Amino acid sequence: xxxxxxxxxxxxxxxxxxxxxxxxxxxxxxxxxxxxxxxxxxxxxxxxxxxxxxxxxxxxxxxxxxxxxxxxxxxxxxxxxxxxxxxxxxxxxxxxxxxxxxxxxxxxxxxxxxxxxxxxxxxxxxxxxxxxxxxxxxxxxxxxxxxxxxxxxxxxxxxxxxxxxxxxxxxxxxxxxxxxxxxxxxxxxxxxxxxxxxxxxxxxxxxxxxxxxxxxxxxxxxxxxxxxxxxxxxxxxxxxx
Numbered sequence: 001x002x003x004x005x006x007x008x009x010x011x012x013x014x015x016x017x018x019x020x021x022x023x024x025x026x027x028x029x030x031x032x033x034x035x036x037x038x039x040x041x042x043x044x045x046x047x048x049x050x051x052x053x054x055x056x057x058x059x060x061x062x063x064x065x066x067x068x069x070x071x072x073x074x075x076x077x078x079x080x081x082x083x084x085x086x087x088x089x090x091x092x093x094x095x096x097x098x099x100x101x102x103x104x105x106x107x108x109x110x111x112x113x114x115x116x117x118x119x120x121x122x123x124x125x126x127x128x129x130x131x132x133x134x135x136x137x138x139x140x141x142x143x144x145x146x147x148x149x150x151x152x153x154x155x156x157x158x159x160x161x162x163x164x165x166x167x168x169x170x171x172x173x174x175x176x177x178x179x180x181x182x183x184x185x186x187x188x189x190x191x192x193x194x195x196x197x198x199x200x201x202x203x204x205x206x207x208x209x210x211x212x213x214x215x216x217x218x219x220x221x222x223x224x225x226x227x228x229x230x231x232x233x234x235x236x237x238x239x240x241x
Contacts, residue, residue: 070205071159071225075114078227083240088113088228095151095226102143117224121217124182129166131177133185141182145189153232157197158182159223163216164203176200182222195229 107118160175179198187193208215
């Protein structure tokens with residue numbers, strides 16, 4: 001088994017770019033820290049755009065954005081900002097609340113103008129070394145279908161994650177297969193498959209120690225990056241004019 005320390009060294013190295021980006025733009029937000037702190041997600045989106053949304057989106061996009069480090073990075077890399085971003089944020093606020101109501105076992109986080117949804121073994125699980133969904137996983141995914149249907153103007157990227165047991169290459173392939181299983185199942189329930197992309201992360205982004213049973217269980221998870229599609233962005237732009 002590979003040491004946890006080596007993995008964390010790898011992750012910390014890859015997050016250096018993001019930390020530098022945050023330091024670079026922090027001064028741009030200093031004068032509005034109080035306003036951002038006391039605002040809701042919709043208002044935060046507008047504040048970001050009014051000050052330096054383009055800078056934030058560009059810098060973070062280059063470091064942790066599209067095609068980069070997981071769901072949070074993808075969302076931050078697509079920041080729009082301004083009034084348009086604020087209107088999108090309002091829709092995402094509503095969708096996040098509905099997901100929490102339908103699936104309390106999931107971890108729902110509003111990030112930028114999107115939603116990071118984490119499904120661990122309590123909500124979406126797999127048999128050992130298999131990519132097929134269990135009956136529990138299917139039942140919980142069913143609870144998300146109605147929410148996703150209520151918000152058709154969003155695109156969803158599904159990220160598969162594993163623990164560090166086994167070979168790195170094997171884990172990467174397994175994570176892709178598991179993400180694909182989730183996509184196929186959701187599409188079978190009437191959701192358009194074109195809304196979904198999949199990314200296999202393998203063992204590269206642990207959120208807990210791989211040295212314990214509970215830690216490995218936490219690392220075996222599926223994450224969703226839920227973001228506005230072109231239609232939602234265009235509609236929000238029209239409303240903002």
